[in-house]
Amino acid sequence: MTGYHCLAIPGPTNMPFEIRQAMELPLEDHRAPDFGEFTLPLLDDLKKIFRTQTGRVFVFPGSGTGGWESAIANTLSEGDRILTSVYGHFSHLWADMCKRFKLNVDIINQNWGKGVPLEKYRELLEKDKNHSIKAVLVCHNETATGVTSDVMGVRHILDELSHPALLLVDGVSSIGSLEFHMDYWGIDVAVSASQKGFMMPTGLAIVGVSKKALSLCDKADLPRCFFDFSEMARMNDDGYFPYTPATNLLRGLRASVDMLLKEGLDNVHKRHFRLAEGVRRAVAAWGLSTCAERPEFSSDTVTAVKVKPGIDANEIIKHAYYDFKVSLGGGLSILNGDVFRIGHLGWTNETMILQALGGVELAMLKSGFLFEPGAGVGAAIQHYSGTKRLVLQAA
Ligand SMILES: Cc1ncc(COP(=O)(O)O)c(C=O)c1O
Secondary structure, eight states, X not given: OOSOOEEESSSSOOOOHHHHHHHOSOOOOTTOTTHHHHHHHHHHHHHHHHTOSSSEEEEEEEOHHHHHHHHHHTTOOTTOEEEEEESSHHHHHHHHHHHHTTOEEEEEEOOBTBOOOHHHHHHHHHHOTTOOEEEEEEESEETTTTEEOOHHHHHHHHHHXXXXXXXXXXXXXXXXXXXXXXXXXXXSEEEEETTTTTOSOSEEEEEEEOHHHHHHTTTOOSOOSTTOHHHHHHHHTTTOOSSOOOHHHHHHHHHHHHHHHHHOHHHHHHHHHHHHHHHHHHHHHTTXXXXXXXXXXBOSSEEEEEOOTTOOXXXXXXXXXXXXXXXXXXXXXXXXXXXEEEEOOSSOOHHHHHHHHHHHXXXXXXXXXXXXXXXXXXXXXXXXXXXXXXXXXXX
């Protein structure tokens, strides 16, 4: 089939030409005497994206999963008690990793469609008078359900109770797209990856680490080698890495950070809100609902759309892919078949979103779901153009 493929999944996202071009260069000497002139400003500018002045940002070869592993392996010891909650595929996987590391994991299970359970966190932290809970985990943006959680709310609870637990946050599908304040929210480890808000290929785990978390590394006895913060910090001080870094990806990351800072993070967030709102209006116009149970928790990077009973979301995804060249995200684990996901993050704009919504409409019609063709696309256009539904007058 002719024409571009429309990538409307929540990562990998669309890669800007500037980033692709920045990576297209000969391989370079990562131990060259002037390599630090490139890496030191990059590591410094990454702090602006995480909004941290007091912490540091490390870049590991890897993906978000590696970032999760680095967060726990550097800060915790075998048998440590941690508090987490599961409200989607990714929060589940991180909790599962904690169990595999033989941590003592308190899990609060939520409906998939809800976010972090603040009151339950408060209850458990309040009961924990002897501070046996060493870390509290939050998945900021649950990519499986399109729900954004209140990280600041968790920080408030920890502060009100003067609880010293570390706050470890998954920002894989939020950092670089949604509002994220590592220092202000008092986050100790913030995990991200290159293939979402950073608009790059997969291959880098990008991890923000607070001074407090770094100071605990020596005490933490979980096994670690590749993802060791202390070793990375020591080498990064001079602009080098403990092993061969992915130099071309670092060049791409430089271009990515430049683009984000040039647009301005506040503008990036506003753009994501505007685009997401158009998608949400389209979903409502189709007569469908989102997985996010409350509108205020709706993610501005991904929308998980629930299909009507009797309709298979995977059919829609297949038709979109094979017949209309549109990639949509599937429903993960227990949501398989009930949900399709539209990614609207990274390097995208109104027209690209309308293309995805048009593809969804074609695929839904082909799958036997009846609605007024153009209803969703029209609702998004009205939102993006600021117009109301026009009533055409006869001449
Ligand atoms: C919220 C979230 N956390 C973690 C991950 C895992 O990241 P990766 O697939 O890069 O290992 C993902 C992947 O989509 C994610 O969306």
